[in-house]
Every structure is written in structure tokens, then in C-alpha cells.
Amino acid sequence: MTIRGKAHIAGAYEHPDRKIPDSSIAQVHAEVALGALADAGLSLRDVDAYFCAGDAPGFGPVSMADYLGLARLRYTDSTETGGSSYVAHVGHAAAAIATGKCRVALITLAGLPRSQPVPRPSASALAPEAGFEQPFGPTTVSMYALAARRHMHEYGTTSAQLAAIKVAASQHAQHNPRAMLRKPVTVDEVLDSPMISDPLHRLDCCVISDGGGALVVVAPEVAADLPRQTVKVLGHGESPKLTAGGRIDLTYTGAVWSGPRAFTEAGVTPADVDYASIYDSFTITVLQAIEDLGFCEKGKGGAFVADGALLAPHGRLPFNTDGGGLCNNHPVNRGGMTKVIEAVRQLRGEASAPVQVPDCEIALVNGNGGSLGTRSAAATLILGREDA
Amino acid sequence: MTTPGAALPAPAPAVNPETTQFWAATAAGRLLVKRCQDCEHLIWYPRVICPECSSLRTEWLQVSGRGSIYSYTVNHRGEGAYQGSPPFVLAYVELDEGPRVMTNIVETDDADLAVGLPVEVVFHDTGAGPALPRFRPRRS
Ligand SMILES: [Zn+2]
Numbered sequence: 001m002t003i004r005g006k007a008h009i010a011g012a013y014e015h016p017d018r019k020i021p022d023s024s025i026a027q028v029h030a031e032v033a034l035g036a037l038a039d040a041g042l043s044l045r046d047v048d049a050y051f052c053a054g055d056a057p058g059f060g061p062v063s064m065a066d067y068l069g070l071a072r073l074r075y076t077d078s079t080e081t082g083g084s085s086y087v088a089h090v091g092h093a094a095a096a097i098a099t100g101k102c103r104v105a106l107i108t109l110a111g112l113p114r115s116q117p118v119p120r121p122s123a124s125a126l127a128p129e130a131g132f133e134q135p136f137g138p139t140t141v142s143m144y145a146l147a148a149r150r151h152m153h154e155y156g157t158t159s160a161q162l163a164a165i166k167v168a169a170s171q172h173a174q175h176n177p178r179a180m181l182r183k184p185v186t187v188d189e190v191l192d193s194p195m196i197s198d199p200l201h202r203l204d205c206c207v208i209s210d211g212g213g214a215l216v217v218v219a220p221e222v223a224a225d226l227p228r229q230t231v232k233v234l235g236h237g238e239s240p241k242l243t244a245g246g247r248i249d250l251t252y253t254g255a256v257w258s259g260p261r262a263f264t265e266a267g268v269t270p271a272d273v274d275y276a277s278i279y280d281s282f283t284i285t286v287l288q289a290i291e292d293l294g295f296c297e298k299g300k301g302g303a304f305v306a307d308g309a310l311l312a313p314h315g316r317l318p319f320n321t322d323g324g325g326l327c328n329n330h331p332v333n334r335g336g337m338t339k340v341i342e343a344v345r346q347l348r349g350e351a352s353a354p355v356q357v358p359d360c361e362i363a364l365v366n367g368n369g370g371s372l373g374t375r376s377a378a379a380t381l382i383l384g385r386e387d388a
Numbered sequence: 389m390t391t392p393g394a395a396l397p398a399p400a401p402a403v404n405p406e407t408t409q410f411w412a413a414t415a416a417g418r419l420l421v422k423r424c425q426d427c428e429h430l431i432w433y434p435r436v437i438c439p440e441c442s443s444l445r446t447e448w449l450q451v452s453g454r455g456s457i458y459s460y461t462v463n464h465r466g467e468g469a470y471q472g473s474p475p476f477v478l479a480y481v482e483l484d485e486g487p488r489v490m491t492n493i494v495e496t497d498d499a500d501l502a503v504g505l506p507v508e509v510v511f512h513d514t515g516a517g518p519a520l521p522r523f524r525p526r527r528s
Pocket of ligand 1: 426
């Protein structure tokens with residue numbers, strides 16, 4: 001059995017603010033939950049399944065369920081795979097709905113790293129790898145830099161090619177009034193920005209923002225009664241990418257497995273994808289994912305992106321039309337939620353007009369959590385327009 | 389730019405009963421990995437179970453401490469114990485015996501860094517017993 005067509009995304013909501021100085025984290029979860037339910041034409045009373053990840057304050061899904069008054073839950077899931085969690089949650093919600101476990105699933109993300117900066121929870125000293133990694137000073141950027149360097153070494157990828165990914169994101173962000181970085185940048189401006197951890201410059205990195213988002217995934221019979229255009233869940237795949245007992249390979253991601261699983265379930269191929277939301281914690285994250293998902297040959301991602309492929313609306317693979325994490329926002333350093341939301345906008349024809357992909361029927365969402373420099377978890381979704 | 393080992397912080401690692409022997413060996417200037425007695429996989433990071441074949445029959449093995457750079461980066465923005473440190477080199481070194489290990493490259497000029505550069509282990513005392521296995525360009 002598959003989840004193809006067995007669940008619909010009926011509501012999607014992105015918090016409008018990028019800095020939220022006077023709220024609690026739970027409060028922002030509530031705001032986005034209400035926003036997504038209102039978008040769907042539903043209320044908290046309709047929710048019978050709740051999904052959240054490590055950003056939710058308190059005890060797994062229980063504290064937020066209690067805060068929100070979700071008294072009718074019969075299904076919960078707090079799968080935590082970093083930024084890809086929410087992409088995975090959509091697949092899990094669809095599977096639960098397909099098997100009759102629930103009918104209306106709410107997924108929330110929220111956090112305030114700009115307004116309430118807390119020290120990044122360093123990998124717990126109890127993690128089995130801790131002693132063999134933390135003493136050497138790995139940071140998020142430097143770990144991705146290791147992946148970028150090795151990709152450059154094996155495939156001849158250049159910093160200018162990576163910069164083309166930021167350039168495309170910035171071209172899209174200029175049409176998003178809420179984006180943090182709205183000014184289009186050039187390849188040279190990316191290369192001239194300060195080096196953070198070579199070969200990654202400041203402009204190879206995503207922004208840091210407060211914010212959040214929420215999704216409502218419903219059974220087809222629920223969707224049929226709603227006034228709003230919904231989006232069909234067609235396929236889903238996941239995979240961790242591990243360090244292989246000391247034989248880590250920094251040139252690919254778990255999308256080499258999650259992608260084919262999602263495509264197979266959906267019954268489509270990369271050539272069928274009209275729009276792609278690709279998690280963009282760093283430029284190299286996008287480059288590796290594009291190759292791993294089969295949009296180009298492995299190692300040819302640099303040439304692919306440098307050729308304008310990512311530019312909406314007419315590139316070969318229009319991506320991240322809200323400006324993505326590279327330019328728009330990156331709530332709680334977890335980009336999967338906003339990736340799903342922008343794909344929903346595209347499939348509803350509600351993206352910003354200059355970047356709306358014409359006749360957008362099939363969208364892909366790819367999330368990656370953890371670190372490309374060590375261990376990570378990929379999740380891929382294929383979504384379709386309501387009539388797909 | 390020189391990255392002298394002495395200038396780098398050497399924070400103490402988290403040690404647990406599974407890794408006590410590894411860190412005791414570092415204090416004596418020896419680099420150990422785990423070897424699976426069933427499938428002969430050399431396991432990094434060290435652990436009781438073999439992630440290749442699920443065997444629990446694993447043993448400590450001293451390796452040469454020689455290898456080459458698999459990937460590296462000069463990090464200009466240290467965090468935690470490295471906050472405010474001068475730029476330093478984070479790397480994976482592929483040991484001659486196979487495993488790829490996270491480490492720092494020291495005693496090097498950034499201009500000399502390259503994937504494939506032959507390196508050898510040096511141990512930096514953390515002041516807490518264990519010493520950190522770092523690597524410098526090979527001299528012999
Ligand atoms: Zn084994």
C-alpha cells in the first residue's frame with residue numbers, strides 16, 4: 001500500500017515576522033497553528049493528530065498539546081530529525097491518515113533564536129560520538145565547509161558555482177516583502193563576502209530568524225468538504241546518512257535514498273517536477289541535494305546551477321521561490337517547514353506573481369537535518385496540485 | 389598564516405566506560421581504533437559494536453598515526469572553547485589503515501593545506517588526562 005493521494009495538505013501558514021521580541025515560544029506555536037487551521041477552514045477542535053519536533057517546548061508533543069487544548073488527539077509523533085523533521089511529519093501524517101489512525105493532523109514549528117538567543121545546544125556529551133568530535137571545535141558552518149571542500153576536490157565544483165545558488169535565491173527574495181535579504185546579489189558579491197569557514201562565505205550561509213510555520217494534513221473526505229484548494233501528498237521518502245563506521249563520504253546526502261523512495265511512491269520522475277523546495281542551510285546543501293535527487297548527474301550540480309536552472313519561473317528547476325533560508329527566513333535553524341509551505345503556495349498558484357511557476361502541477365520538497373559533515377537525515381516529499 | 393598547535397584550545401573529551409582505554413592510550417602517545425574480530429572492519433569512532441556486521445567481538449588495535457587529509461576547512465568563527473581563537477583547521481584525516489577521523493591540522497601554513505596531504509598524529513594534552521589526537525604535515 002502507498003500513501004499516494006491518501007492525504008491532502010489543507011492548510012499552510014508561515015509566521016509573518018522574522019523577529020518576535022515579546023512572545024514565548026509556545027505562543028508562536030499557537031499562532032502558527034491557528035493560522036494554518038484558519039487557512040484550511042478548520043479549528044483546533046477538529047485536530048485529532050499532532051506532530052512536532054525538538055523546537056516544541058516541553059515534553060515531546062504532550063506539553064504543546066496541553067497548551068493548545070488538543071483534547072481529542074488519537075495520534076502523536078515527535079520525530080526529531082532537525083530541519084527535515086517537518087517534511088518527514090507530512091509523510092508520517094499521510095501514512096497515519098491512510099491507515100485510518102486519524103483524519104486531521106496538525107504540524108507546528110516555532111522558535112526565537114534571534115530574540116532569545118540561547119547557546120546552541122552543543123551535541124550532548126552523552127552522544128556516543130561526542131568525545132571524538134566536539135573537542136576539535138566543529139561548528140555548523142565548518143562541517144558543511146568540509147563537505148563543500150571534498151565535493152570541490154572530487155568534482156571540480158567552484159565557489160562561483162555555489163554562489164549561483166545564493167544569486168538565484170536572492171532574485172526570488174526581491175519579490176517577497178517579508179524576506180530578510182531582499183536585495184539581489186551577484187556571484188562576485190557572494191565571493192567578496194567575509195570567509196566564515198573556507199570555502200563557505202557569509203553569503204553561502206542561511207539567515208538566522210525567529211518565526212515558525214504550521215501545516216494541516218487531512219483525509220481526502222475532509223478535504224472534499226473544505227472551501228480551500230488543497231494539495232495532494234503523492235509520495236514520501238526518508239533516509240539517514242551515517243558515518244559508516246569511519247568511512248564517511250562527504251559528497252552526497254541521504255536524498256540518494258529518500259528521493260527515489262518518494263518518486264517511486266508518487267509514480268513520477270525528476271523530469272515531472274515543476275517546482276522544488278530544497279533545504280538550503282548552505283549553498284552546498286542545495287548543490288548536493290540536486291544531484292542526489294537526480295535532477296542532474298552526480299558531480300554536475302555546479303554546472304547545472306551556474307546555468308540559471310534554479311531561477312523562477314522559467315528555469316529548468318525553479319527552486320525556493322520565497323527566497324528560502326538563504327534570503328527569506330530560517331525559523332529556529334530548521335528549514336523543512338517553510339519548504340513545504342512554499343511548495344503548497346506554488347501548487348495553489350499563490351506564490352508571488354513574478355516567481356509563480358505557470359501551470360505548476362508537481363512539486364518536490366527536500367529536507368535535510370543534522371550535518372552534512374557528520375550524520376544527517378533526509379526527507380523528501382512529492383506533492384501534487386489538487387487535480388494531479 | 390601559521391596555526392601553532394600550542395595556541396589551539398585543547399578541551400577535554402567526554403569519556404565513558406566504552407572509551408576509557410582509548411583516551412588512556414592517547415596520554416601515552418598511542419592512537420587506537422577498534423577492530424572487529426569477526427569481519428575485520430576497523431571501526432571509527434570506537435565503540436563496542438561493529439556497525440558493519442553487528443558483532444560484539446571488537447578489540448583495540450594500535451594504528452600507525454599516519455594518514456592523509458580527506459577534507460579540511462580553515463574556520464574563522466570558533467565557538468565554545470574555540471570562541472575568539474585565531475582561524476584554525478578542522479579536518480577529516482583518512483588513516484593509512486582506512487578510517488576517516490575528525491581532527492585538527494596543526495603546525496602548518498594554510499597555503500600548504502590540500503586534500504591528500506600526508507599527515508602524522510601529534511597528541512595535545514588536555515590537562516585532564518586524555519590528549520587530543522591532532523595531525524601535522526608528515527616530515528618523514
Ligand atoms: Zn564486524
